[in-house]
Amino acid sequence: MTSVSVTPPRLRLLAFGPWRILRRSPRATAGAAIIGLMVLLALLASVVSHADPNTGTFDPWLNPSATHLLGTTALGQDIFTQLLYGARLTLLIGFASALIATTIGTSLGVASAYFGGRGGEAINTLTNVFLVLPGLPLLIVASAFLRGGGVWSIIVVIALTGWAWGARVLRSQALTLRTRDFVQAAVVTGEGPGRIIFREMLPNLAGIIAANFFSTALFAVLSEAALSFIGIGDVSQVTWGTMLYWAQAKQSLLHGAWWWVMAPGLSIALLGTAFALLNFGIDEISNPRARHSGKATRVLRRRAAPRVTVQQPGDALFSVRHLNAGYATPGGSVRAVRGVSLDVHPGEFLGLAGESGCGKSTLAFAATRLLDAPGVVFSGEARLAGQDLLALSSEELRQVRWREYSMVFQASMNILNPVLRVREQVFDAMQAHGVTDPERLEARARELFNLVGIREDYLSAYPHQLSGGMKQRVVIAIALALEPKIVVMDEPTTALDVVVQRQILQEIDGVRKRLGISIIFITHDLSLLIEMSDRIAIMYAGEVVEEAPASSLYTGAKHPYTTRLMTAFPPLSGPRERRDGIPGRPPSLAQDLPGCPFFERCPSRMPGHCDTRKPATVEVSPGHKVACFLHSPVVQATQPQEERHALASD
């Protein structure tokens, strides 16, 4: 395969292009028009006016007239000509200072947030020092040092004194962004820091960076005016600031020549307004939600999934053995997963059910090496095709994750970056794993959308233009992008309404059968799992208490917890009836549980027996395993026959 490089990461604003920004926002158009006019007049100064801005060739103190639109100065210079030439340096100072300060502020702010650690703290301290230094005195001292360096020394001084505010704002925004699901997801899918910063984070910060740029430009123009006004700037150059200085020095107001002050003063105010308008306009463009706020989200058309034969389970594809995991908390360890062993076969749909807090998510996170601090894997193995995921180095893990296995988590629609089109986000996962050919990326993205039942034209949409169900389908498409062998889905449809939930589940099942992938599906909803799964494992207080083919669990659940869990949900068919919950509460996972974890709530408990020893897991029929003394050979041998029968049929 010949691979060609794809378009490098770029700011979304740049991707829009200046013309589209202007077409879309009247405010940006107005701001750009004002600045454009100022730039044009500055460039054409010598064409518009033939006078020399520095030399006093006219009578002093002339009033505005057709010959001198804004009158003349005390030295006989034409004020309109000075305004035109002054715009050149004023605009240069504004834009150049803003560019330098914004580059410094953005780089330092984002780097300190993303990388953190001591370097991040050092940058933060430096930023704070610059923030507490009083602005104008700092400018005055720095300018005094660099006096005589011309306009560029003023630009450098303003940039060096103006970057800190931007760095502070961008740091705090980047810190928030760093924890957002779509950034975390980019880390998980294997994207490097440069790519995450430029592609995932900076586009989301574009509005703030633009705001920072224009406010720094305004700060630069005002600072130059202030420095010139007090005589520290280079007063031999014509800028709007030095015009104010000379107007004040020659006491123009006492001479009634108010236009000498008003012309540069109003020009500075107009420039500030233009910067603010551009700022608003760019915010509209960089925030797609604001851009499309009036448009209704289109509803997804469902596509029926053709049924194919399920692959017969063979040897385990994914095998978890004696996994112990939990959380290190100040109050001690929470053991949320206790000695769990589970197998998933190729093409199999394994359902994992249990009450909230029983450790399902911790198991999923621990087994896929996603359990972050304070989570800890205490011991055990999680082998995917023979390779122990828990023993891989970070780089090895990066290679395997998403290519060999992928995940879809609760409310994972939040992993979609709001300012990137869906297409680019589907591409990202593939690009991070070396797929770079644009044609192949596009073809695969279309194929994936067909697979999960979304029209291909939605590839060009932004996440907010999609319904919750469609977003979840996009996330599932991303999880399938590299054709992993297994996908772990932790309540992927919880946030959706029941109808959409069911459609997506049917779609997932169809995809699984077509591609022959395995799925571990986690939910509270046992009745849903019975419908969807090949096999179901029931967790309680960190342990798997029963595991069986879905049909045999439905017709003959063995563990008292499973039978209670079954009756807690409405039946799949038949008349509606009142459901009872399971009385009592699960035990604290911070404590040791020497016996059966369900002991306290079990209607068939045998004190002195169930609470003192762990029941062995026994296979009561092919593939149906249960950890309960009601079915253990020890109890069966020691209990009278009638009592055993009564207990077992509970």
Ligand SMILES: Nc1ncnc2c1ncn2[C@@H]1O[C@H](COP(=O)(O)OP(=O)(O)OP(=O)(O)O)[C@@H](O)[C@H]1O
């Ligand atoms: N960060 C944490 N620190 C300490 N304890 C935690 C942490 N996260 C989860 N736990 C505890 O671990 C146990 C298992 O939680 P887990 O989220 O794995 O359960 P779950 O079955 O997936 O629940 P749910 O269905 O509500 O998502 C719970 O008792 C929970 O309180």
